[in-house]
Amino acid sequence: MPAKKSPSLFRLTASITRAQFVGISILVFALLLVVWWIATSAEWVRPLFLPSPPKVIARLGELAASGQLWQDASISIWRITVGFLISTAFALPIGVLIGCYKAWEAIVEPVVDFVRYMPVVAFVPLTILWTGTGDTQKYLIIWIGTFFQQVLLIMDNVKGVPWDFINLGRTLQMPERRILARIVLPSAMPGIWDSLRISLGWAWTWLVVAELVAATSGMGYRITTAQRFFQTDLIIGYILLLGCFGLATDQAMKALGRRMFRYMAPRG
């Protein structure tokens, strides 16, 4: 390739600067917003189906001012936090166990794999019969939706630990448990953190699913009631907000991971 030609952004393996990346991302968001705005102000779609951006923002502002927004959001955030933590508390030890020991894998993995393919949504009626429509049912749905995925992801993270790391521990005459604690776990940790980050994204979905079907509070519940009153501005506002929450937690976990596992990236 001639040297003078400036490299194209759209070339296989071409890299772009951080500024370019962020710039392009913001541009795409702005473009989508503009399309939405034009579509509504030109009245290509009926406002009932798709309200304009200012209307959505006005509605969110109204809800924020009355405290309703914060009340709904805090309830949902509390539920996902508890549900996700319970799920993780189960998945972490079990995932590590079946990643380390073939016998435990034989006991747990096929069952987990089976349950994983069962549609979570189908468990909603059952969980309501089991536990009612309170918070426990929300935790249960989040747990069913994330735990089984987490276990398998964590198992794979642990299996990815190089065998020679374990062999090295053996040549140092370390007891099995010490190898597990001092070699296997720290080695698998960056991968496990990433798995948790990904599963947290799914947990948001299961939270809203649970709140849509049977709830008396939370963001999902507010969306359902809004539907009854044709408040599409509220529905769209809440959906966008949920997207923002998901993105924010994802970025926060990413940033935290970069801090915790700083050794993974070369120092500049």
Added chain:
Amino acid sequence: MMPKLTITALSKTFGEGARAVTALQGVDLAIGDNEFLSLVGTSGCGKSTLLSIVAGLESHDQGEVLVDGVPVDGPGLDRGVVFQSYTLFPWLTAQQNVEFALREAGMRGKEAADAAADHLKLVGLDGFANAFPRELSGGMKQRVAIARALSYRPKMLLMDEPFGALDALTRHHMQELLTRIWEKHRLTVLFITHDVEEAVYMSDRVAVMSNRPGRIKEIIDIDLERPRHYDLVASPRFQQLHRAVLDSIRAESIEVAQLGTALA
């Protein structure tokens, strides 16, 4: 004098029934105290399996492995292993990686820190003590691994193609470095390689393994003077020995090729 390592009538089979593969059959080998012995052979001949058994990481079916006359029962601090893959823990610095081994070997505090620093210096990495593995080249990582294996003073060093993943230039540097360290500090070394030049350059003796099932086919004395420098590679005696080892291995691969033709 009693050899440091004695292997007698060692056999190892993987799998069972029709799918059983005999990796080693009747391996006899003795390595003297402070001797540098290389084990060469075609890939898949079982040389790495043999090293794993000596390291205690793999079981064997028949025969015996003795270190100082005592049968090997699992891995131990008396045998330091350097693996082909860089087995440095990415979450620890070079210094901490060496200290990790020293602490497991029972050394504490400042003593461990000093010993780790000394051994990093020995491999020429005193300026990289605080570097994480990500920041080190392949050759540097392997130097840390060698420093780590030497640091807790094992009776012998087992090296499984330690320079196999390095580029030719780095590999030459590593061979010279290891030779220099060995000539100065003397240690019993079992060195696995498929690089004949490497084996001849570094060793006191080179053992050639036959094809599967592996056994020791021939042992060639490397009567080159020490200390050795890389110029030695061009000497007629080196060429002669190189040729002898190569011919011995080649006889094996020709056998395989002929077997292949016969089957076809």
